[in-house]
Amino acid sequence: xxxxxxxxxxxxxxxxxxxxxxxxxxxxxxxxxxxxxxxxxxxxxxxxxxxxxxxxxxxxxxxxxxxxxxxxxxxxxxxxxxxxxxxxxxxxxxxxxxxxxxxxxxxxxxxxxxxxxxxxxxxxxxxxxxxxxxxxxxxxxxxxxxxxxxxxxxxxxxxxxxxxxxxxxxxxxxxxxxxxxxxxxxxxxxxxxxxxxxxxxxxxxxxxxxxxxxxxxxxxxxxxxxxxxxxxxxxxxxxxxxxxxxxxxxxxxxxxxxxxxxxxxxxxxxxxxxxxxxxxxxxxxxxxxxxxxxxxxxxxxxxxxxxxxxxxxxxxxxxxxxxxxxxxxxxxxxxxxxxxxxxxxxxxxxxxxxxxxxxxxxxxxxxxxxxxxxxxxxxxxxxxxxxxxxxxxxxxxxxxxxxxxxxxxxxxxxxxxxxxxxxxxxxxxxxxxxxxxxxxxxxxxxxxxxxxxxxxxxxxxxxxxxxxxxxxxxxxxxxxxxxxxxxxxxxxxxxxxxxxxxxxxxxxxxxxxxxxxxxxxxxxxxxxxxxxxxxxxxxxxxxxxxxxxxxxxxxxxxxxxxxxxxxxxxxxxxxxxxxxxxxxxxxxxxxxxxxxxxxxxxxxxxxxxxxxxxxxxxxxxxxxxx
Numbered sequence: 001x002x003x004x005x006x007x008x009x010x011x012x013x014x015x016x017x018x019x020x021x022x023x024x025x026x027x028x029x030x031x032x033x034x035x036x037x038x039x040x041x042x043x044x045x046x047x048x049x050x051x052x053x054x055x056x057x058x059x060x061x062x063x064x065x066x067x068x069x070x071x072x073x074x075x076x077x078x079x080x081x082x083x084x085x086x087x088x089x090x091x092x093x094x095x096x097x098x099x100x101x102x103x104x105x106x107x108x109x110x111x112x113x114x115x116x117x118x119x120x121x122x123x124x125x126x127x128x129x130x131x132x133x134x135x136x137x138x139x140x141x142x143x144x145x146x147x148x149x150x151x152x153x154x155x156x157x158x159x160x161x162x163x164x165x166x167x168x169x170x171x172x173x174x175x176x177x178x179x180x181x182x183x184x185x186x187x188x189x190x191x192x193x194x195x196x197x198x199x200x201x202x203x204x205x206x207x208x209x210x211x212x213x214x215x216x217x218x219x220x221x222x223x224x225x226x227x228x229x230x231x232x233x234x235x236x237x238x239x240x241x242x243x244x245x246x247x248x249x250x251x252x253x254x255x256x257x258x259x260x261x262x263x264x265x266x267x268x269x270x271x272x273x274x275x276x277x278x279x280x281x282x283x284x285x286x287x288x289x290x291x292x293x294x295x296x297x298x299x300x301x302x303x304x305x306x307x308x309x310x311x312x313x314x315x316x317x318x319x320x321x322x323x324x325x326x327x328x329x330x331x332x333x334x335x336x337x338x339x340x341x342x343x344x345x346x347x348x349x350x351x352x353x354x355x356x357x358x359x360x361x362x363x364x365x366x367x368x369x370x371x372x373x374x375x376x377x378x379x380x381x382x383x384x385x386x387x388x389x390x391x392x393x394x395x396x397x398x399x400x401x402x403x404x405x406x407x408x409x410x411x412x413x414x415x416x417x418x419x420x421x422x423x424x425x426x427x428x429x430x431x432x433x434x435x436x437x438x439x440x441x442x443x444x445x446x447x448x449x450x451x452x453x454x455x456x457x458x459x460x461x462x463x464x465x466x467x468x469x470x471x472x473x474x475x476x477x478x479x480x481x482x483x484x485x486x487x488x489x490x491x492x493x494x495x496x497x498x499x500x501x502x503x504x505x506x507x508x509x510x511x512x513x514x515x516x517x518x519x520x521x522x523x524x525x526x527x528x529x530x531x532x533x534x535x536x537x538x539x540x541x542x543x544x545x546x547x548x549x550x551x552x553x554x555x556x557x558x559x560x561x562x563x564x565x566x567x568x569x570x571x572x573x574x575x576x577x578x579x580x581x582x583x584x585x586x587x588x589x590x591x592x593x594x595x596x597x598x599x600x601x602x603x604x605x606x607x608x609x610x611x612x613x614x615x616x617x618x619x620x621x622x623x624x625x626x
Contacts, residue, residue, distance in 0.1 A: 004059035004213075005157055008048060008088045010040035012064035013095045014468055015102035018071060021558030023472035023532060025525050026497065027429040032222050032230060038064035039222040041092040041120065042201060042232060042288075043145075049205040050146040050198075056153045059084070060206055061218045063103065068223045079103075080110050085157050087111075088149075091130070092120030094431045097461060098468040101133065108135040115156055119145050121247060125256055125435045126461040127176045131184055138169075139176040141186075143237045143257045144193050148174045189258040196265035201233050203277040229283035233274050235291045235302070238262035241319050243361035244394055244453070247433030256435045264294050271305035274314070284313040286346075292322055292332075300335065307339035313383060315344040320365045321373035329373050333380035345377050346386040350393055351400065352407040359395035359453075361437075371414055374421060384420045391493045392428035392477075394438065394453040398484050401492040405499025412507055419509045425500055427493045431464065432456075432479040442479070454479040471558055472532055487533075494526035528561050 013036050014020060024035035033039040040062055048058040061082075067073055087107055091100045104116050118130055119140040127139040140148050152175060155168045169177045173191035178184050210219040220226065238259045242250045253259040265273075274285055292299055306314075316336075322329040336343045347370065351357050354366050374385050391401050408423050415421050432439050432454060442456045458464045458478040467476050474490045481489065498519055505515035535557055 003083050005056045005085045006051065006058045006088055006153055007082055007084045007086075008040075008044045008058060008060050008090070009103065009107075010038070010044070010060075010062045010064055010090055011096055011099035011103040012067055013037040013099050015099040015106075017099075018067065020469070021555065021562040022470075022476075023525075023528055023558065023561050025429075025473040025529065026426055026493070027473045027476075029424075029426055032224065032228065034068065034223055036064050036068060037093065037095045038062065038068055040064075041090050042234060043092065043120070044090065045201055045203065045205060046199045047088075047146050047149055048209070049200055049202045051150055051153060052205065054150055056150065056157065059209060059213055059215075059218075061215075062220055064099070065220045065223055066217055069217055076106065076110065079107060083111065084114065086115045086117055086153065088117045088119065090120045091118050091123035091126075094122045094434055094464055095468070097122065098465045101135070101461075101465060104133070104135040117149075117152065119149070121257075122434060125247075127186065128184070129461045131176045131178060137178065140174055141176060141257075142174045142189055142192060143253065143259060144191065144196075144199075144263070145174060146199055147193075148172050148191050192258045193263060195263050196234075196237060197269055199265075200269070201273045201277075203231060203281060207280060229281050230286060231277055231281050231283060232286045232288050233270065233277070234265070234288045235270055235294065236262050236264045236289045239289070240293045241361065241364075242437070245360065245428060245433055245436050245438045247435040247439070249361070249436060251437055252433075252435045255440070262293060264298065267294075267298055267302035268305055271302060271309070274306065275309045278310060278312045282312065284315060284344075285310075286315045286317070288317055290317055290319040292318060296324075299332070303335055303339050310340055313342040313344065314340060315346055315384075315386075318345055318347050320347065320349075320362060321369045326369075326372050326376065330376050330380065333377050333382065337381035342383045343381075344384045344386065345382055346388070347373075348388040348390070350388075350390045351396060352389065352404060352411075353396070353400050356393060356396045356400055360393050371411060374411075375415055378415060378418055378420055382420065384422055387421065387423045389423070389425040389496075390428050391425065391496065392479075392481055392484075392489055394481075395483050396481070398488045398492045401484075401489075401496050402499075404496045405503060408500050409503045409507075412503065412509070417507045417509065423500055423504075425493070425496050427473070427489065429473050430468070430476040430478070431458075432477075434464075451482065453482055455482070471536070471554065472529060474529060490529055491526065494522055494529075498522045498526075532557060532561075 014022070017036055022035075028035040028037065031037075031039065040060065044060050048060060051058045063075070063078070066078065067075065087104075089100050089104055091097060100118070104118075107114070107116055115137040116135060117138045117140060118136055121143070123130055123139050124141040124143075127141050130136055131139050138152060140152070142148075151172045152169075155172070169175060169179075170185065170187060173187060174189050175187045176184065177187075206219045210216045213219075221231075238253045238261060239246075239248055239250050240262055246252065274287075278285070291302060322332045349357065349367075349370055350360050350362060352367055357363070357367075370387075374387070377385055389404055404425060411423070412418075412421065432442075438452070438454055439456070441452045442454045443459055444450075445452045446456065446459065456479060458467050464478060467478060470476050474486055477486065480486055484492070501510075501515055501518050501522065504510045505512060505519070510518075535554055
């Protein structure tokens, strides 16, 4: 089968996770993926679709999922068989910093002449350090790299086999690169599109690719996706809010990604993305970013465009109670219920404590406002309301964290113990977001000696990579809070998680057996952390040079924890929404398969392979400009 021009490759958080034992604890409990963080970013879909639309054959290869599904997978042999024009590796979220670089090193050893391209939020922030690695040839910076990626791939693809690439790179916006001498150049971050109408989150692209490449497992977004096919769409890039620890806040976008204002996707195009995807995917949809930031007209247009077309459940991320007061919120919920068959709401409130939430950057509402909007949403037909709290945020003390359980009990009483309200808590781990206001302030404080909300334990990319190999999530964290010690943070996080689970059990909101199993798992995790601390204390700590006997004791303890974890894996049933498969989904998917098979046969007869790009798009003038 002909090779792709570009392979977008997603690495596991830690490359050799199959040979290591690390106590990850609750750091992945609030996402569908495992602690390997095998879920690739949505940018893979928008970039892949955009490139294929313009003649660059692109393949997604989720190496992390392949390694999870096949413990005996020979990774070197797997990657050696690929010979594309270039590899693209995401460094969007920092938990992938170790695995992404290690996979890049392996690829460069196997394919020394194939360029390796990095991109993503974290790659942008660490572009200067990243491009200095021998295994990295290019870094595409910014939050929107579809067009720069196309321009770069055209240069790479036009080169003759074995030809040294040396010209044209200075014209690619957002590109960091090295010339033949090794000199590093950072082109201006000049491609920051004002809207998102040039891209499409078209889930037909990965489906066609999976059929075309005979590689279903390589395109899976995360390990358990086939059993729980949740999909996300995004209405905007950028944010109007300025939460202090968020790497996607307004100030972070302005400082690091060149985006002074939020870019929106036209509601008609966004609705089309969602409606098209639901023909093929039967799971729930989740709309990332708060579409209410776009204003009342934008929100109403999107809801009305979905009316009569959307059958799948859909969840909306809100950054607080709807603006305009309680009555405006009620009207919004009524509009959602009138136009959509099954809708849900998610709010990350961070804390029940108004002072803590204000310090975090969410002073635009109070806990009483939050409670009112939960009551109103449930009264208007909301299918479920997910409420998230977080530990480790500025000004948050141990007593504030430990008070969360009783607050949640009172909140459930306020809503009549309605099981549609789902409350969760998790730590800010493993890292304080690089590029956030808090991270940048702590980074500056290293030079000035000023006191800030956090002390950084890792500042550079390499320091973060080293921490990813430490024995537990407490040691991996890249920060210490000025308001609470790391030991107290871990202990209180486990206790608050246990308390919320106990509240749900006491009120009959979750299955008793499930609640008991969850409670045992939480306390087991806390006890494991204590035992690990004792071993580390006896061996001189994580920075000590351990004797072979001490190293063996630490390894044996972690191996024991891993076996226990495998015997009783964490269940995420409460995170899952209900959905059902209809015959129409199977018919549409069969149609995609048959069309792609016909294209494969036709291409084989011609000696080439069609990319079968999206039919409802035409190449745009900016992309075609040379």
